[in-house]
Amino acid sequence: MDEIINTEINYEKPLVIYLIAGEASGDLLGARLMQNLRAQLAEKSPNRKILFYGIGGERMEAEGMTSLFPYHELSMMGFVEILPYILRSITHINSTVTDIILKQPDLVITIDSPGFCFRVVAKLRKTDIQTKLVPKFVHYVAPTVWAYKPQRAKKCAELFDHMLVLLPFEPPYFTKVGLDCTFVGHPVVYENKKGDGAAFRSKYDIPDSVMLFCLLPGSRAGEVNRHMPIFTRAISMLAICYPNIALAIAVPEHAMQQLHPYLNNSPFRAIITESEQDKKDAMAASQFAFVKSGTVAFEVAAAGTPMLITYKINKFSAWWLKRIITTKYVNLINILSRKEVIPELLQEQATPLMLASCANSILSRSELQNAQKAGISSALNKLVPEDGNNPSMIAAKKILSLLS
Numbered sequence: 114m115d116e117i118i119n120t121e122i123n124y125e126k127p128l129v130i131y132l133i134a135g136e137a138s139g140d141l142l143g144a145r146l147m148q149n150l151r152a153q154l155a156e157k158s159p160n161r162k163i164l165f166y167g168i169g170g171e172r173m174e175a176e177g178m179t180s181l182f183p184y185h186e187l188s189m190m191g192f193v194e195i196l197p198y199i200l201r202s203i204t205h206i207n208s209t210v211t212d213i214i215l216k217q218p219d220l221v222i223t224i225d226s227p228g229f230c231f232r233v234v235a236k237l238r239k240t241d242i243q244t245k246l247v248p249k250f251v252h253y254v255a256p257t258v259w260a261y262k263p264q265r266a267k268k269c270a271e272l273f274d275h276m277l278v279l280l281p282f283e284p285p286y287f288t289k290v291g292l293d294c295t296f297v298g299h300p301v302v303y304e305n306k307k308g309d310g311a312a313f314r315s316k317y318d319i320p321d322s323v324m325l326f327c328l329l330p331g332s333r334a335g336e337v338n339r340h341m342p343i344f345t346r347a348i349s350m351l352a353i354c355y356p357n358i359a360l361a362i363a364v365p366e367h368a369m370q371q372l373h374p375y376l377n378n379s380p381f382r383a384i385i386t387e388s389e390q391d392k393k394d395a396m397a398a399s400q401f402a403f404v405k406s407g408t409v410a411f412e413v414a415a416a417g418t419p420m421l422i423t424y425k426i427n428k429f430s431a432w433w434l435k436r437i438i439t440t441k442y443v444n445l446i447n448i449l450s451r452k453e454v455i456p457e458l459l460q461e462q463a464t465p466l467m468l469a470s471c472a473n474s475i476l477s478r479s480e481l482q483n484a485q486k487a488g489i490s491s492a493l494n495k496l497v498p499e500d501g502n503n504p505s506m507i508a509a510k511k512i513l514s515l516l517s
Contacts (some may be wrong), residue, residue, distance in 0.1 A: 119410070125161045128154060131218040131248075132167040132178065133209065133233065135187030135226030137332040137365045138259045138301070138408035140170030142253060142505070143224050145300055147176040149509035157513065166216045168209065171325050171366065172389075181212055185367045187229045202229065210236045218248050219516055225254040225263070234272045249515050253277045255294075255507065258286045260440045266290050266486050275515055278510050280445070281495055295511050298504035299496040301411045308393030308416060313361070317384050319398070324355040326472075327399035327418065328362045336405055337364060337371040337427045346377050346465035348473065352381070354473055360384065361395035401472050406443050410455070411496075414437070414446055414489040419475050419482045421456040425463045454488030 130150065134143040147165055154163050165178040168187065174180060182205060210233055213221060221237070223230035234250050255278040258266045263286070269276060270292035278284060279299045287294040319325060326348060330340035352358050360383040362372060369387060376383050388391060396402060396416035406411050406424040413420050422444045442448050446455050456471050458464075475481045498507060 120221045122465045125158060127162040127164045129164045129216060129220075131213050132165060132169060132173065132224065133187075133222070133226070133230055134169045134173060134224040135184055137170060137185075138337055139224040139226060139254065140172045140184060142300060144172035145223075145505040146222070146224075146253070146508055146512075147173065147178070149174075149503070149505045150512065153509050153513055155508070166212070166218065166371035168242050179201065185225050185365070186478040189227050193413065195415055205229070206232050206236065209233050210240070213237060214246055217246065220251065220512065222251045222253055222512070224252075225489060227252075227256045230270065238272065248276045251275045251277060251515065252277055253514060255283050255287065261438045275511065279496070279504070280449075295507070296498065297507040297511070298498040298502075299411065302406055302415060302493050302496045302502045303504050306393070308390070308395070308397035309418075310394060313391065313394035313398040316394075319359055319384075323357050323359045325359050325361055325395075325399045326351075327395050327402040327413070328360055328508065329404045329413070330362070330364065330401060331405040331407070332365045332368060334368055334371050337368050340403075340405055340423065340463075341372065341375040343423070343463055343468060344464050345379065347403070347468035348381060350465060350469035351472060355476075361386070361399060363387070363392035363395060374491070401476055403468060405415065405470070406457070406459075410444055410446065411493070412472070414455075414493060417486060417489075419485055421458060421468065421471050421475070422462045423458045423468065427462060444502060446489055449492040449495050450488050452488070454485055454492065456505070 125202050130142050134140050151163055154161060165176065167178055168184050169178055170183050170184045186201065188204065221234065223234060230252065237246065240246065251274045251412065252269065252273045255276055256265050259282065266286045267290045268417065269287060270290045273292060276287050276292055276294040277297050278294060279297065281296055284296055286296040299372055314321065328344050330337045330344060348358060348360065358381050360381050362383055362385045364372060366387045369385065386395065393412065393416065396413050396418050399418050402413045402418050402420040402421055404413050406422045410422060424443065440448060442453065442457060443459065444455055444457055445456065447453050458467050458471060498504065
């Protein structure tokens with residue numbers, strides 16, 4: 114008789130996950146989620162591979178995903194501001210839907226960027242019957258239904274199988290309309306390790322006698338163009354009180370070119386960086402930070418650096434938002450605290466004179482700095498899950514449980 118050889122064969126097909134992130138903060142969340150999904154699947158099914166496809170930035174690509182197109186092309190905010198990009202956005206929606214149908218993923222995870230992501234999922238839902246495409250749909254980072262357009266919660270329930278949220282007060286908005294929701298905590302706060310300010314000053318030869326200002330104008334080209342002129346003029350005014358000034362400016366790689374026109378004739382030394390570690394170290398090394406409203410404010414808060422929040426958009430967009438927004442504050446530290454822990458200078462108040470005056474007031478009064486630090490510490494504690502686990506790990510566990 115012929116010898117029979119019994120060889121074990123792994124018939125498990127690879128787990129295919131499609132991710133979409135359209136902003137720098139979403140790229141960071143996506144990369145951490147990919148790391149945890151890969152690690153947890155290896156524990157559950159050591160022989161099973163996981164394949165990632167989709168749209169993301171440098172961090173997600175470093176985890177092994179090739180982006181369908183440059184992720185920052187999805188990064189748009191406002192109403193009037195997006196009009197020139199509508200045609201491009203429609204093209205990207207159609208190409209993303211086509212790519213997802215071709216890849217046949219087990220799961221589609223959309224991260225923030227609701228304007229783009231919701232349209233992609235809505236179109237996929239309509240094609241389900243024709244294509245037999247029946248993946249699970251999960252959205253990570255809830256739209257701000259608590260700030261405006263509460264009806265979007267119902268829209269989310271129609272589109273998604275599960276919602277992963279970063280803020281402790283968000284789940285009831287979605288569960289009451291029938292969408293399962295999990296509070297995972299905020300990864301930026303949980304995983305953010307305070308940078309090394311001394312190392313940053315040593316690396317770039319910045320003496321302790323130099324007053325270092327950290328400028329964080331945003332990750333979108335439009336944000337850089339709106340905020341940098343205000344920031345640089347405010348710094349010029351502050352130079353009257355603080356003659357020995359240097360700047361540390363952090364933006365993603367795709368926004369680097371936008372900075373140069375505002376710094377070419379600057380009398381101040383400017384260190385421009387796209388490095389995540391440099392950004393953290395710069396925050397820790399700085400005496401003050403001018404911060405565009407958004408996730409990055411949490412990173413500055415964790416660094417313990419005094420700051421102010423600002424944001425400026427098209428006048429019509431601002432007029433419309435004022436009519437529909439229901440929160441008193443825009444920064445989440447202030448929303449969680451229910452008071453203005455961090456000064457917010459928005460729209461008409463976002464002038465060089467007001468920014469310079471506010472910064473000087475905080476820098477010259479230690480009691481204001483201490484009050485800001487105490488309020489920030491209390492707010493950040495609310496963003497960590499009760500079990501204290503890594504939010505990205507909690508999110509990955511929930512996602513894999515949906516598939517099982």
